[in-house]
Amino acid sequence: MRVLITAASRHGSTWDIARAIADALISEGIEVAVLPVNDVAEVTGFDAVIVGSAIYQGRWLAPARDLVARFAADLTRRPVWLFSSGPLGWPPRSGQGPVDVDELIAVSGAFSHQVFGGCLDRTRLSLPERSMVAALRVRDRDDRDWSAIADWSKSIAEHLRDLGETGAG
Secondary structure, X not given: OEEEEEEEOOOOHHHHHHHHHHHXXXXXXXXXXXXXXXXXXXXXXXXXEEEEEEEEOOEEOHHHHHHHHHOHHHHOOOOEXXXXXXXXXXXXXXXXXXXXXXXXXXXXXXXXXXXEOOEEOHHHOOHXXXXXXXXXXXXXXXXXXXXXXXXXXXXXXXXHHHHHHHOOO
């Protein structure tokens, strides 16, 4: 079983989640390739795909949305999971998930979508972003729940093992 894990990350926090998912799957004996969405040329060489994106202004980043649209036909032929990161404050308030998630699930045929808390680290922000954060008086924080990420990853590994045993996909 070979799994592609790809993510769109503006400042690296979502990419950190993708790496944690990869580490969890590797520890479960699953072969993974981890690529930024802009580096994915095809998905046909993979048995399953996990796609993630940071949430900005209530939506996935354009490169991740474009990847799902570009490979929609191929994605529906294999197991797919989606994840988002970005809301600060945990658990997220109602409506903090991406507004485009239902469409992304429908287009990709994803089994599920999971929202993980976000991270705000001023050292990773551009000057305009730092100014906006200062004006809003938002403090640096990391709301990523690493044990929840590991648990979700392990549930994917179990699902993949079950699919391998039944020969379904």
